[in-house]
Amino acid sequence: MRTRVSCAWLAIIPALLWHMPAWPRSPAEIIAAASPAEWRRLDPDNGLLLDLAGHSVIIELAPRFAPLHVANIKRLAHEHFYDGLAVVRVQDNYVTQWGDPDADDPAKARSLGGAAPHLPAEFWIHAKGLPIDRLPDPDGWAPLTGFVDGFPVAVDQAHDRAWITHCYGIVGAGRSSAIDSSTGAELYAIIGQSPRGLDRNITVVGRVLRGMEFLAALPRGTGMMGFYQEPQQRTIITSVRLLADLPEAQRPTLELLRTESATWRALVAERRNFSNDFFVTKANFTNVCNVAVPVRVATPRS
Amino acid sequence: MRTRVSCAWLAIIPALLWHMPAWPRSPAEIIAAASPAEWRRLDPDNGLLLDLAGHSVIIELAPRFAPLHVANIKRLAHEHFYDGLAVVRVQDNYVTQWGDPDADDPAKARSLGGAAPHLPAEFWIHAKGLPIDRLPDPDGWAPLTGFVDGFPVAVDQAHDRAWITHCYGIVGAGRSSAIDSSTGAELYAIIGQSPRGLDRNITVVGRVLRGMEFLAALPRGTGMMGFYQEPQQRTIITSVRLLADLPEAQRPTLELLRTESATWRALVAERRNFSNDFFVTKANFTNVCNVAVPVRVATPRS
Numbered sequence: 001m002r003t004r005v006s007c008a009w010l011a012i013i014p015a016l017l018w019h020m021p022a023w024p025r026s027p028a029e030i031i032a033a034a035s036p037a038e039w040r041r042l043d044p045d046n047g048l049l050l051d052l053a054g055h056s057v058i059i060e061l062a063p064r065f066a067p068l069h070v071a072n073i074k075r076l077a078h079e080h081f082y083d084g085l086a087v088v089r090v091q092d093n094y095v096t097q098w099g100d101p102d103a104d105d106p107a108k109a110r111s112l113g114g115a116a117p118h119l120p121a122e123f124w125i126h127a128k129g130l131p132i133d134r135l136p137d138p139d140g141w142a143p144l145t146g147f148v149d150g151f152p153v154a155v156d157q158a159h160d161r162a163w164i165t166h167c168y169g170i171v172g173a174g175r176s177s178a179i180d181s182s183t184g185a186e187l188y189a190i191i192g193q194s195p196r197g198l199d200r201n202i203t204v205v206g207r208v209l210r211g212m213e214f215l216a217a218l219p220r221g222t223g224m225m226g227f228y229q230e231p232q233q234r235t236i237i238t239s240v241r242l243l244a245d246l247p248e249a250q251r252p253t254l255e256l257l258r259t260e261s262a263t264w265r266a267l268v269a270e271r272r273n274f275s276n277d278f279f280v281t282k283a284n285f286t287n288v289c290n291v292a293v294p295v296r297v298a299t300p301r302s
Numbered sequence: 303m304r305t306r307v308s309c310a311w312l313a314i315i316p317a318l319l320w321h322m323p324a325w326p327r328s329p330a331e332i333i334a335a336a337s338p339a340e341w342r343r344l345d346p347d348n349g350l351l352l353d354l355a356g357h358s359v360i361i362e363l364a365p366r367f368a369p370l371h372v373a374n375i376k377r378l379a380h381e382h383f384y385d386g387l388a389v390v391r392v393q394d395n396y397v398t399q400w401g402d403p404d405a406d407d408p409a410k411a412r413s414l415g416g417a418a419p420h421l422p423a424e425f426w427i428h429a430k431g432l433p434i435d436r437l438p439d440p441d442g443w444a445p446l447t448g449f450v451d452g453f454p455v456a457v458d459q460a461h462d463r464a465w466i467t468h469c470y471g472i473v474g475a476g477r478s479s480a481i482d483s484s485t486g487a488e489l490y491a492i493i494g495q496s497p498r499g500l501d502r503n504i505t506v507v508g509r510v511l512r513g514m515e516f517l518a519a520l521p522r523g524t525g526m527m528g529f530y531q532e533p534q535q536r537t538i539i540t541s542v543r544l545l546a547d548l549p550e551a552q553r554p555t556l557e558l559l560r561t562e563s564a565t566w567r568a569l570v571a572e573r574r575n576f577s578n579d580f581f582v583t584k585a586n587f588t589n590v591c592n593v594a595v596p597v598r599v600a601t602p603r604s
Contacts, residue, residue, distance in 0.1 A: 092515040093470050123583070140440055141587050168395050168495045179582055192518070193470045193591055194495055197576060200583035213394040213522040216494075220515040274499060278479055281425070281502035285443050289495050 024275030030266045031257070031294050038261035040150075041298060042209065042254040044243035046070075048077060049252065050211070051238040052087065052098075057211030058252055059171055062151055065164050066122040066205045069173050073184040073205060074242050075115040081185065082240035085110070087218060091226025093192030096215045097174055098237060099185055112185060121179040122203045127155045127162040133259040135268065137285050141165070141196045145288035147259035151207060152288040154199060164204040167194045167289035171206040191216040194289040209254055209295045253298035267291070326577030332568050333559070333596050340563035342452075343600060344511065344556040346545035348372075350379060351554065352513070353540040354389065354400075359513030360554060361473055364453055367466050368424040368507045371475050375486040375507060377417040379544045383487065387412070388536035389520060393528025395494030398517045399476055400539060401487055414487060423481040424505045429457045429464040435561040437570065439587050443467070443498045447590035449561035453509060454590040456501060466506040469496045469591035473508040493518040496591040511556055511597045555600035569593070 025033070042060060050057040063070040076082060082098075089097040102108035132155060134146035142154030145165065152170070155162045164170060170190045175182035182203050189208050208215065218235060221228040228234050243251045257264055271291045273282040327335070344362060352359040365372040378384060384400075391399040404410035434457060436448040444456030447467065454472070457464045466472060469492065476488035484505050491510050510517065520537060523530040530536050545553045559566055573593045575584040 090519075092518055138440070138442055140442055140589060141585060177580055192494065196592070197573070197581065197585045197588070199585070201581050216394055217392075217519050217521055219519055271499070279499065279503050280481055283443060283499045283501070286499070287442060290498070 025266075025270075026276065027267060027270055030263060030270060031296075034257060034261065034263040038258050038263050039255040039296075040258055042243070042256060044246075044251055045074075046206075047209075047243035047251075047254070048073070048206070048240060049243055049246070050082075050240050052214070053235050053238065055211060055214040056252070057215060058209045058254065059206045060150070060209050060256075061206040062149065062164060062204065064149055065125055065151070065162075066173070066203050068116070068119045069122055069182065069184045069203050069205045072115045072119060073187075076112065076184060077240045077242045078245055079113045079115070080239070081110065081113060081115065082237050085237045086231075086234035087228075087237070088234060089188075089225065089227045090191070090218045090220050092220045094190070094195060094226065095188040096191050096218055097186065097188035099174065099187065101231065101234065103186060112183060115183065115185070117183065118180060119183055119203075121182070123179075123200045124161040124163040127157055127160050130155070130162050131260070132162070133264065135286070135288055135291070137272070137287060139287055141199065147264075147288075147293065150256050150259060150293045154288065161200075163200050164207075165194065165288050166190055166196055166198045166204070167292075168192070169208040169212050169292075170194075170204055171208060172198070173203045173205050175202060189215050196289070209256070210252070255296050255298045257294040259293060264293070267294070327568075327572075328578065329569060329572055332565060332572060333598075336559060336563065336565040340560050340565050341557040341598075342560055344545070344558060346548075346553055347376075348508075349511075349545035349553075349556070350375070350508070350542060351545060351548070352384075352542050354516070355537050355540065357513060357516040358554070359517060360511045360556065361508045362452070362511050362558075363508040364451065364466060364506065366451055367427055367453070367464075368475070368505050370418070370421045371424055371484065371486045371505050371507050374417045374421060375489075376544050378414065378486060379542045380547055381415045381417070382541070383412065383415060383417065384539050384542035387539045388533075389530075389539070390523075390536060391490075391527065391529045392493070392520045392522050394522045396492070396497060396528065397490040398493050398520055399488065399490035401476065401489065403533065403536065405488060414485060417485065417487070419485065420482060421485055421505075423484070425481075425502045426463040426465040429459055429462050432457070432464050433562070434464070435566065437588070437590055437593070439574070439589060441589055443501065449566075449590075449595065452558050452561060452595045456590065463502075465502050466509075467496065467590050468492055468498055468500045468506070469594075470494070471510040471514050471594075472496075472506055473510060474500070475505045475507050477504060491517050498591070511558070512554070557598050557600045559596040561595060566595070569596070 046061040048059040061070045087098045100110045132146040139145045144155040152165045152167045154165050173182035174186035223229040271286045348363040350361040363372045389400045402412050434448040441447045446457040454467045454469045472492045475484035477484035525531040573588045
């Protein structure tokens, strides 16, 4: 005979749900679920705000990796050195570069003021003791990769060296052939496939947090190495300011996801194997230039 | 007593030069020294000429990897399907995409004419017997990489699969969630860090040989996934023609370096360890998206 099925079994549903794997979540859903403690505020003492013809670009500086260059750049910004200079070079699939168009002409070059005219190269730092949030996959360009202070980093433990990798949006200090010829007066951002061959050959000073969609879409220069051939092709730098030098009300307040967080690890896992149904083949792999640390406008503090 | 030194020792100089390592040569010098036989002409039957608002873009199609999509694209070009359509999407560090802005509206969508409205996915081909010019370094994303017909390719020998890798300038056929929803009517080019996670998830149909400096510098769309929000933001496609459909005098004639050539191997070696003195740290590594096959305007045939 048939009996009415008891509903007591419903009591186990919460336990079942608890033990079921989570539904796949999109990167946006993973980020939205991050706790407030998993975000950090951009330190105004390490944030640069560039105004280029009305477009804002925000850069986070990397004092741990290039302390002397970063100090010089802060000094240059503080003294308004960059104001009125220009984007001088845009080479497709490589770099957008800005600085003093007359830098090579001693008669016309702008004075660096109180900033150092010469600095040692800062191509790498010691790796020992560095708090690295490691990526799981091999890199090819370096024995180990991960993130430090939100920056993509490669590490050669055997030689005790760590350096920021030339990924999309990374900012470096232009130099001539002498390795100690960069000062931070001339800067570039990577706008294409990561040119990792530059790693440990040039001093990296930071990363663009906002404004790549402008820097990467500038008209390419038609001269050698993408330099503009006519002055009128250059985009003028209206101003460059350290956020700490601005009145607090004028500072853009950004937050970055901490790479020591569980949310970051979930994002890296998602990038290795996209859960989106569009991806029928899962790569089961990613690399240090194919994952980017999320940045958001800070929510007001109450 | 002093005697006059004999000059007979000079006779050994040619032998010394012969056994000395070659002077490091720049990539431009390596390419300039290539023999005529190391170059191949772009086959007009696999070349597409796009005119976008007066800018020329030249694409080489990849019939070995996507025969059905390539045949469809040729048919669409032959019937002038693309003329008057537009660049509809530019997502920073990802893709520039063009096609019919009304494709999703059956009432307004342009007819595909004699082209197939449905095609199977062509995500990979069989690897067995494929003439691959291998790269020496490991890849991470795939067991083996190299070049086939001038295209960057990854290979999984265990599963007998080979596919074109999503490097800068690679052209693919946009699709919706169904894997067989691409026809070649909607195309995209990669404009940033190579999104290798797309490999084997979408049908790749070719590579941009000329015009990336225009496609990659278009204003980024501000809508979801970089779609333009206003029709007037779109760049109009004046025309798309198969080179073979053009009168011979109107065909741009390009040449590509053969990847089975000694010159190509020398270029790869140079990319792995730049001989330029600027590079004080040699990577001793490169990958399939960090080397690009040289393209030049063909010298007139006498």
